[in-house]
Amino acid sequence: MKQIIESILMILLLACVLPDKAMAAERETFAIGKNTFLLNDKPFVVKAAEVHYPRIPRPYWEHRIKMCKALGMNTLCLYVFWNIHEQKEGVYDFTGQNDVAEFCRLAQKNGMYVIVRPGPYVCAEWEMGGLPWWLLKKKDIRLRERDPYFMERVRLFEKEVGKQLAPLTIDNGGPIIMVQVENEYGSYGEDKPYVSEIRDIVCESGFDKVTLFQCDWSSNFTRNGLDDLIWTMNFGTGANIDNQFRRLKELRPESPLMCSEFWSGWFDKWGARHETRPADDMVAGIDEMLSKGISFSLYMTHGGTSFGHWAGANSPGFAPDVTSYDYDAPINEWGLPTEKYWTLRRTMQKYADGGKLPNVPKAPMPIISVPKFMFTEFVPITSGIDTTIESRDVKTMEELDMGWGSMIYETTLPTVASSSLLTLNDCHDYAQVFIDGKYIGKIDRVKNEKSLMIPAVASGQRLTILIEAMGRINFGRAIKDFKGITERVTLTAETDGHILTYDLKNWHIATIPCDYQTAVKAFASAKPHRFSLQSPNVVSSSNKGYYRASFTLKKVGDTFINMEAFGKGMVYVNGHALGRFWNIGPQQTLYVPGCWLKKGNNEVVVLDIVGPKGAPVAYCQDKPELDKLNLEKSNKHNNPGDRPDLNSAAPVVDTNLKAGNGWQTISFTAPAKGRYVAIECRSTHASDQVAVAELYLQDNNGKRLSREPWTVKYADSENEAGNHTGDKVFDLQESTYWQTKRGTDFPHLLVIDLGSEQTIKALDYLPRAEQGAPGSVKQMRVFVY
Incomplete structure (x- = not known):
């Protein structure tokens, strides 16, 4: 018995004095080998599933992780x-x-490794690409550049990220095997000193011993590629994979290859069709990469939901993203496996x-339905006003220290005896105009609208402008996206x-924050109007505001x-912000996670800035x-009146283009001046459909013109069913067309309005990225007028 006790005590003593050595023995390693990653000194192919924790309700995190693992992912x-x-x-x-x-x-618990992409910029169709709105309180800030204030805030934030995640790197016994530096910077600019400083900040934040990498497109990765970082490529379903890695293999023949974003589908925008991508094309690309030992991350494996106000907007122009981030991913928005x-x-x-x-794990919740219910309480939108100021000039939302929501601008008008043009420079993002409380019309940034005709007015009449801000632009130079009237x-x-122009002054400005707490205060501060299905028109004269209802459940479920x-606004269920809705579609429903519901009474609050057309x-x-x-x-864009008559016009270039993938530059014999550029595609290489992924124009010095003001004036044919409209040639995305x-x-024929007269010397043309460049143009004529 004494020997048994002594043995137990020895085991306990060893457990106390050797925990660090025992842990060290269990620690793994991740490194770069010749043409491969090395996990514990053995070749390792990264099979990563891109998932975003804010887009998944926390109670469902582990289920989604298990879904990824059951799909065959290891990271x-x-x-x-x-x-x-x-x-x-x-x-x-x-x-x-x-x-x-x-x-x-939770990833490590379930046997998964982790790749962390800490920004500071992330894109992700997320509000301002992940950058905080309050940076814009410094109006002259230079985002994603070596602006002193921007870099100071980046350094402070990344330090906080390091406190959370540096202890979880693989060298510390955690699951994190790689950390990214910035994100697709080649699509933003060329600034190696900036990218280098971000790398240094990431290292200083505790990620100095983990593998660092940077991602970009095959067409631009060399612009900012740092010698001491791993380079990875981003491309989508159907891409010519060998072509995507060709340049990288020339520059680094012994580097492991990885597609750090293999796009499984695409994101949706308000007012456009739901995006899908063929499953067979996606699977064929992954099969090819794995057969060649190429690592990948499937973006997205599970997209989830951009709850609340977190959905961003695309650019050029302004194309806000819907709330759903389903992305046509293998795991759908609510966590179930798709075909x-x-x-x-x-x-x-x-x-x-x-x-x-x-x-494959079972769903954490059943799917349920709830019968129609009536919103029996209503208070006007003005009940949500938080702060008010008097100002000679208009102020942006950021100047009034508000990140998200709506604003009301009001002033008195001078006498104008005839109809006049009201112009907002600029409207960010959706404005409704009233004179003495009467609705006049709307100005919608999505449609590139800035002006509205108003009737004759008399001195002293009140002009009221209600503006709702949608998500800030998340991609390109336009991420510096102020809200309100700018x-x-x-x-x-x-x-x-x-012609007489009045610059309107002396504004009364009010802010209405976009959050559940504001809605609660609105109902508390104003007496709710109660109505029933028998009298729905009682709110029709002033139906912009907050609505409240409830429904009862015997069992909960998604x-x-x-x-x-x-009409248009935001929904809260039991205090949780579900996200934005807009009756233009394509999204007409919002995902309600069952973990946010409860047995018995459930509250629904809607902020509708437009108002329902009938019964709420x-x-x-x-x-x-x-x-x-x-x-x-x-x-x-096929309005016959917008089609130019080119019969007697002389093209600035008439040329035959080569077949295959990759950019081609078409130089003009002489510089041409004009506001409109007409691209006439007279034939293609072995296809009856034209397909153009991207177009740029070069000025007389060979510099690419900004495409921010571009719009499509005319297109004789567009495959609308696949969202293959003319604006895809300047949407900053090489995988759309x-x-x-x-x-x-x-x-x-495709005609582009440049927004103003420009001098042009050349055109850059990119066909589709897929093998063989389907639909690539053979004979092209270009007109400038």
Whole structure:
């Protein structure tokens, strides 16, 4: 007995004095080898699933991780979203839904490695690309450059990220094997000193011993590629994979190859069709990469939802993203496997090293429906006013220290005896105009609108402008996206043959924050109007505001609230912000996670800045509606009146283009001046459909012109069903493209309005990125006028 006790004591003593050595023995290593990554000194192919913790309700985190593992993935790839962790300057939040360290620990618990992409910029169709709005309180700030204030805030934030995640790197016994430096910077600019400083900040934040990498497109990765970082490529379904890595293999023949974003689908925008990508094309690309030992991260494996106000907007122009981030991913928005999932899983099984993939986990919640219910309480939108100021000039939302929401601008008008043109310079983003409380019309930034005709007015009449801000632009140079009215408001009229313009002054400005707390205060501060289905018109004269209802559940489950009866705004369920809705579609329902519901009474609050057309009702259905448009007119650009007569015009160039992938530059014999550029495609290489991925124009010095003011004036044919409209040639995305409809006759014409007269010397043309460049142009004529 004595010997047994002594043995137990010895074991306990060893456990106390040797924990560090025992842990050290369990620690793994991750390194770069010749043409491969090395995990514990053995070749390792990264099979990563891109997932975003803020887009998944925390109670579902582990289920989504298990879904990725059952798909055959060995790694999770995630962004760290600066603006969700530092919503107020200097106030950091890594708790609850923001506990990214816990998400990484759950990954490790389930046998998954982690790739961390800490920004500071992330894109991700997320508000301002992950940068916090309060940076714009410094109006002259230079974002994503070596602006002293910007770099100071980046350094402070990354230090906080390091506190959370540096202890979880693989050298510390954690799951994090790689960390990214910045994000697709080649699509923003060329500034190696800036990227180098971001790398140094990442290292200083505790990531000095982990593998660092940077990602970009094959067409621009050399612009900012640092010698001491791993280079990875981003491209989408259907891409010519050998071509995507060709330049990298020339420069670094012994580097491991990785597609750090292999796009499984695409994101949706308000007013455009739901995006999908073929499963077979996606799976074929992954199969090819794995057969060649190429690592990848599938963006997205599970997209989730941009809850609340976190959905961003694309550019050029202004194209706000919908709330759903379903992305046509293998795991759908609410966490279930799709046909794309099962198709990919069968292929991934081939690369499971002889083992069997884990079983696909059951859904954490059933899918339920809720019968139609009535919103019985209403208070006007003015009940949500938070602060008011008097100002000679208009102020932006940021100047009034508000990040998200709506603003009301009001002033008195001078006498204008005839109709006049009201112009907002600029409207960010959706304005409704009233005179003495009467609705006059709207100005919608999505449609590139800035002006509105108003009737004759008398001195002293009140002009009121209600503006709702949508998500800030998340891609390109336009991420510096102020909200509200950004410069001034003018009124222009013709009097006695003269043009008179008033620069309107002396504004009364009010802010209405976009959050549940404001809605609660609105109901508390104003007496709610109660009405029933028998008297729905009682709110029709002034129906912009807050609506409240409730429904009762005997059991909880995931569901989808249908908002088609309402206009435009935000929904809260039991205090949780579900996200934005807009009756133009394509999204008509919002995902309601069952973990946010409860047995018994459930509260629903809606802020509708437009107002319902009829009775304010809603219901919950057992499947989403993500592809139903209610547009005033088609997205096509085929108005016959916009087609130019080119019969007697001389082209600035008439040329034959080569077949295959990659950029081609078409130089003009002499510089040409004009506001409009007409691209006439007279034939293609072995296809009856034209397809153009991107176009740039060069000035007389060979510098590419800004495409920010560009719009499509005319396109004779557009494949609208696949969202292959003309504007895709300047949307900053090489994987999207303008495509004509099958069976339509040549030639095909695309006319671009440059916004102002420009001098042009050359055109840069990019065909589709897929093998063989389907639809690539053979004979092209270019006109400038």
